[in-house]
Amino acid sequence: MEFYxxxxxxxxxxxCTSSGANKxxxxxxxxLLKHGLNKEVQVVKTGCFGLCALGPIIIVYPEGxxxxxxxxxxxxxxxxxxxxxxxIVKRLLYAETIAEDNTIRSLNEVDFYKKQLRxxxxxxxxxxxxxxxxxxxxxxxxxxxxxxxxxTREEVIDEIKRSxxxxxxxxxxxxxxxxxxxxxxxxxxxxxxCNADEGDPGAFMDRSVLEGDPHALIEAMAIGGYAVGANKGxxxxxxxxxxxxxxxxxxxxxxxxxxxxxxNIFETxxxxxxxxxxxxxxxxxxxxxxxxxxxxxxxGEPRPRPPFPAVKGLFGKPTVLNNVETYASIPQIILNGxxxxxxxGTEKSKGTKVFAVGGKINNTGxxxxxxxxxxxxxxxxxxGGIPDGKKFKAAQTGGPSGGCIPNELIDTPIDFDSLTAIGxxxxxxxxxxxxxxxxxxxxxxxxLEFTVEExxxxxxxxxxxxxRMLEILDRITEGKGEAKDxxxxxxxxxxxxxxxxxxxxxxxxxxxxxxxxxxRHEYEAHVNEKRCPAGTCKSLLQIVIDEVGCRGCTxxxxxxxxxxxxxxxxxxxxxxQEKCIKCGVCIDKCPFKAIVKR
Amino acid sequence: xxxCCASELNQEAKDKIYEIIAAHKDKxxxxxxxxxxxxxFYGYLPFEVQKLIAEELNxxxxxxxxxxxxxxxxxxxxxxxxxxxxxxxxxxYVKGSDKVLEExxxxxGLEVGETSEDGMFSLEATRCIGxxxxxxxxxxxxxxxxxxxxxxxxxxxxxYK
Ligand SMILES: Cc1cc2nc3c(=O)[nH]c(=O)nc-3n(C[C@H](O)[C@H](O)[C@H](O)COP(=O)(O)O)c2cc1C
Ligand code: SF4
Ligand code: FES
Numbered sequence: 001m002e003f004y005x006x007x008x009x010x011x012x013x014x015x016c017t018s019s020g021a022n023k024x025x026x027x028x029x030x031x032l033l034k035h036g037l038n039k040e041v042q043v044v045k046t047g048c049f050g051l052c053a054l055g056p057i058i059i060v061y062p063e064g065x066x067x068x069x070x071x072x073x074x075x076x077x078x079x080x081x082x083x084x085x086x087x088i089v090k091r092l093l094y095a096e097t098i099a100e101d102n103t104i105r106s107l108n109e110v111d112f113y114k115k116q117l118r119x120x121x122x123x124x125x126x127x128x129x130x131x132x133x134x135x136x137x138x139x140x141x142x143x144x145x146x147x148x149x150x151x152t153r154e155e156v157i158d159e160i161k162r163s164x165x166x167x168x169x170x171x172x173x174x175x176x177x178x179x180x181x182x183x184x185x186x187x188x189x190x191x192x193x194c195n196a197d198e199g200d201p202g203a204f205m206d207r208s209v210l211e212g213d214p215h216a217l218i219e220a221m222a223i224g225g226y227a228v229g230a231n232k233g234x235x236x237x238x239x240x241x242x243x244x245x246x247x248x249x250x251x252x253x254x255x256x257x258x259x260x261x262x263x264n265i266f267e268t269x270x271x272x273x274x275x276x277x278x279x280x281x282x283x284x285x286x287x288x289x290x291x292x293x294x295x296x297x298x299x300g301e302p303r304p305r306p307p308f309p310a311v312k313g314l315f316g317k318p319t320v321l322n323n324v325e326t327y328a329s330i331p332q333i334i335l336n337g338x339x340x341x342x343x344x345g346t347e348k349s350k351g352t353k354v355f356a357v358g359g360k361i362n363n364t365g366x367x368x369x370x371x372x373x374x375x376x377x378x379x380x381x382x383x384g385g386i387p388d389g390k391k392f393k394a395a396q397t398g399g400p401s402g403g404c405i406p407n408e409l410i411d412t413p414i415d416f417d418s419l420t421a422i423g424x425x426x427x428x429x430x431x432x433x434x435x436x437x438x439x440x441x442x443x444x445x446x447x448l449e450f451t452v453e454e455x456x457x458x459x460x461x462x463x464x465x466x467x468r469m470l471e472i473l474d475r476i477t478e479g480k481g482e483a484k485d486x487x488x489x490x491x492x493x494x495x496x497x498x499x500x501x502x503x504x505x506x507x508x509x510x511x512x513x514x515x516x517x518x519x520r521h522e523y524e525a526h527v528n529e530k531r532c533p534a535g536t537c538k539s540l541l542q543i544v545i546d547e548v549g550c551r552g553c554t555x556x557x558x559x560x561x562x563x564x565x566x567x568x569x570x571x572x573x574x575x576x577q578e579k580c581i582k583c584g585v586c587i588d589k590c591p592f593k594a595i596v597k598r
Numbered sequence: 599x600x601x602c603c604a605s606e607l608n609q610e611a612k613d614k615i616y617e618i619i620a621a622h623k624d625k626x627x628x629x630x631x632x633x634x635x636x637x638x639f640y641g642y643l644p645f646e647v648q649k650l651i652a653e654e655l656n657x658x659x660x661x662x663x664x665x666x667x668x669x670x671x672x673x674x675x676x677x678x679x680x681x682x683x684x685x686x687x688x689x690x691y692v693k694g695s696d697k698v699l700e701e702x703x704x705x706x707g708l709e710v711g712e713t714s715e716d717g718m719f720s721l722e723a724t725r726c727i728g729x730x731x732x733x734x735x736x737x738x739x740x741x742x743x744x745x746x747x748x749x750x751x752x753x754x755x756x757x758y759k
Contacts, residue, residue: 015731018742052731202688204728239634239671240727242740277627278634280669283725297627298661299668315626358689358730365731399688432688446691456668583697 004042006083009059011125013048013211014204014243015365016055020072021045024056027072031079041083047212049125050366051112054094059107059125066107068094112363115382117344119352120205120328121368124212129247132254135215141260143331144219147226148268156227157183160330162338164350169195169286169323170401170427171503172349172416175330178320181310182228185318190230192221193295193314193321196237196244197279199286200399201450203430205354206324208366210237210244213328214251218261218274220327223334225272228320233274236291239281248276283400283454287502288321290456301458302502323428325354345371349415359396359432362387372413375405379433390435394518398427400447400454401507403514404440423514425507439536440519441526445473447511455504462505465496469512478539481527490516535597538582542598545573549594556586556595607646614639615647619654629655629665633672642673678713678720680758682706683737687726695734699723701751702736719758 010016010025025045032038049057054068060078065088067078074092081087088104096110107113118124127134135141147156161176182190194217198206209217221233237245252274255261263271277295284290285300292314294300313319329351333341342350349371355378358364362384369378375395379385386392394404397414403424405412412418416426434443448470457463469492472485493509500506516523525531532540545556545565552570557563564580567573575586575595587595607615618635622628632651637643643666652659666672684690684699703709706719713720729735732744736754743754 014727014729014742015744018729018732018735018744052729055731198728199725200688201686201726202730204726204730207728240725244728277631279671280630280634281671281725282669294630295627297629297665299664301668356689356730358733359692364689364733396688430688432692434692438692443692446688 004040006041007061008041008043008083009046009061009125010043011047011049011055011057012045012129012243013052013055013124013208014241015048015052016057017243019055021056023072024058024070024075027075028079031076032083035079035084037079037083044128045130046127047124047129048121048208048366050116050121050208050368051094051363052365053363057094063088064106065089065104066094066097066110067092111384112365112367112382115373115377116368117352117370118368119332119344120209120325120354121212121366122332123216124208124366127213129212129214130250132215132251132258135213139335140215140331141219143334144222144226144260145266147223147334148266148270153183153227153229156223156334159338160227160333163333163341164338164345164348165326165329165333165341166349166416167323168325168329168353168428170200170398170425172426175322175326178310178322179224179227181308182230182318182320185311187318189232189315189317190228191314191317191319192224192228192230192233193291193309193319194221194233194235194324194327195286195288195291195321196235196241196324197286197291198238198241198324198428199283200401200428200430202358202399202432203356203428205356205366205429207241207244208354209324209328210241211247214244214248215255216328216331217248217324218251218255220330221274222261222265222272223330224320224322224327226270228318230320231271231273233272234295234314235274235276236279236285236295237276238279245276245278252276282456283450284456284502284504287504290502291321292319299456301456302504304501325429346413346415348417353414353426353429355414355429355431357383357431357433360386360390360435360438361433369414371415374411374413376410378414378431379410383433386433386435390437393434393436393438394440396424396432396434396443396511397430398425398507398510399430400450401425401503401510402427403510404434404443404518406518408518423510423517425510437534437536439477439532439534440515440522441473441477441532442534442536444512444515445470445477448473448508451504451508455508459499459501459505461496461499462501462508465492465500466505466508468492469496469509473512476523476526477532477537479526479530479537483527485527486516486520486523541582542577543575543580543582543584543587544596544598545575546594546596547572549590549592551592551594553591555589555591559585559589561585607650611640612650615650616654619651623655629657629662630669633662633666637672642676644674676713676717678718680719680738681722682719683722683724683727685725685727685729685733685735685737686723687730687733689726689730690734693733697748698734698736698746698751701748702755705751705755719755 028043056070058067099105157179165175166172285294290300290302309319354368394406396404452466455462550572557565564576648662708721710723735744
């Protein structure tokens with residue numbers, strides 16, 4: 001390998017790629033060449049650093065300078081000042097890395113990273129995911145070697161069981177136990193499958209692992225194959241993730257080339273290979289039986305369990321199915337031991353969890369914290385709080401299957417059982433923050449629209465029941481709600497929960513139930529007073545001009561797209577409520593803040 | 599992506615489809631990968647194409663139709679040269695992607711799921727594309743645009759006209 005004195009790490013995750021990271025890499029390379037530095041400085045495209053909102057992000061080593069929001073025009077300056085003359089370009093540094101005394105802090109001291117513990121994401125943003133050597137240099141494939149040469153299959157399963165690892169795909173089922181069941185099943189052929197369908201709209205941690213550290217998944221699946229007695233693996237990944245698919249393909253090819261996939265791995269007689277299958281845009285295919293039917297080439301409809309996949313899975317054979325993040329923890333457990341992993345987290349939830357923090361929060365991005373970290377720590381200490389001085393209202397976890405956590409419960413430790421106890425769930429790790437401007441009835445409706453659209457239609461409680469619930473919510477948000485509607489919602493919800501065939505239907509009412517539990521007053525305001533307290537539901541909203549504030553500047557009339565505002569210059573203006581489409585443009589344009597929602 | 603328009607498949611298209619099928623045949627569960635590749639090549643999956651696949655794989659046409667209509671990525675009708683997808687995932691929604699979608703509807707004169715008559719644009723509401731950190735996010739084919747306001751929509755549309 002060649003020796004470079006400096007490394008420029010450019011985030012090549014989906015977030016930063018969208019912000020133009022590819023062009024930045026190119027310009028870096030051109031500039032380095034121009035200054036004759038191309039043999040001294042290496043540019044590496046890595047996976048996600050986590051702070052997506054500040055992309056494109058670049059880190060220059062050995063100094064560890066963290067440049068954020070880098071524009072193409074900034075690249076020549078970084079090359080000339082930093083890489084040629086050794087002067088850090090302070091103006092581009094992430095502000096948090098500059099301490100009060102003007103010295104530069106290391107990333108680990110920055111609020112966003114300080115409280116994080118990166119096990120699953122440990123290589124994301126650190127290595128070049130398209131280069132297997134970098135993974136190997138950081139102990140990659142060492143766990144597979146250890147398992148194949150030093151451990152029996154039973155010992156591997158036992159290690160995973162003792163670690164306390166539970167499935168990160170949403171269900172939280174103990175992984176070791178699942179492996180044990182598949183191990184126990186008789187069969188000439190078994191399979192290992194990975195669920196990379198990541199259906200929760202608002203979650204992207206699996207994607208980041210695939211993009212930033214694909215070999216960790218490959219290694220873990222091979223370990224799983226050895227443990228349960230399978231020599232074939234499938235990764236089911238959503239077609240919406242082209243970069244992830246490409247990196248995974250490259251990684252699989254490289255692993256084959258190095259003899260880490262294929263026949264006789266580590267000369268131990270163990271054979272294992274992996275195939276990628278693309279989803280085709282159906283949320284229900286994240287459910288395990290539906291995923292299996294989909295890989296088999298059919299409509300992805302769930303089927304009743306038992307039989308569980310561990311007994312009868314892919315092509316009727318015993319199959320172990322785990323989530324990406326679950327797999328990504330496994331090599332570390334093997335290398336550092338079950339006791340180490342079990343020492344992290346809470347009594348019943350071990351290890352770390354990655355959250356995709358989004359919505360109304362300053363530091364949107366990926367965050368990995370020990371189980372048991374409180375929501376407050378995630379939102380305020382790591383996430384940097386709510387933008388624009390607004391008030392925190394609730395956080396939603398578990399996506400369309402989950403629920404919301406209101407301000408009163410912000411000190412709840414995040415683990416599987418605490419979240420279930422308060423009517424939400426861990427889910428796959430989407431964590432969406434909402435502020436005072438978000439209407440909770442509208443959010444419940446948003447999730448129900450999602451489930452209605454994604455219901456596979458196989459069983460009536462889900463197909464028809466969720467539709468009825470949505471109709472009621474539509475009525476309520478349009479100001480046509482009736483006194484009995486809230487009760488009706490509750491009784492429908494209970495029926496659907498108990499009668500639906502698969503997890504999609506069984507959990508579909510959760511967003512409604514949990515918003516009813518904590519924000520019942522908002523429902524009541526919509527129904528009884530025909531008022532939307534957050535000012536979101538358009539039908540319940542009037543936009544009016546305040547007579548005291550209005551100076552008659554006429555600015556609003558110029559911006560209203562439907563000419564709903566009238567009034568003479570220097571006279572009070574009026575909005576024609578018949579014409580107004582409630583777009584809110586005038587509110588933003590009024591220099592005197594005289595236009596308000598009511 | 600070739601945009602074949604006649605309802606009759608020409609020989610060239612047929613050959614390419616045969617080729618795709620042959621590359622996958624005889625492995626279990628390969629209908630969906632085949633459909634992905636054929637759609638990638640042909641742009642959409644009209645009846646003639648489904649019929650051809652049914653004959654080649656010896657699967658009832660009804661089964662193929664069942665699969666094609668189950669998955670939202672498979673399309674029975676042609677899609678525009680530029681496929682605009684507005685993310686309606688949770689992170690984007692709470693940050694106002696509905697307003698961005700409304701603006702695209704207005705600028706393109708299309709409803710969700712429609713394609714413009716000249717075949718240039720189609721409009722879709724998509725699920726999370728994993729760039730939530732940049733919400734609200736839209737895609738035009740492979741290009742991703744983030745941190746959008748309704749005001750930005752016009753410029754984006756202009757770029758592709
Ligand atoms: C409607 C529905 C959607 C699901 N979507 C996903 C998903 O996108 N990714 C995932 O890993 N698990 C998903 N699951 C959970 C899987 O069924 C399964 O429990 C999980 O993949 C098992 O892996 P784990 O034990 O490692 O979590 C979903 C479940 C349901 C009911
Ligand atoms: S609960 Fe819904 S998604 Fe699940 S099988 Fe029934 S209809 Fe299909
Ligand atoms: S919710 Fe829009 S990109 Fe994730």
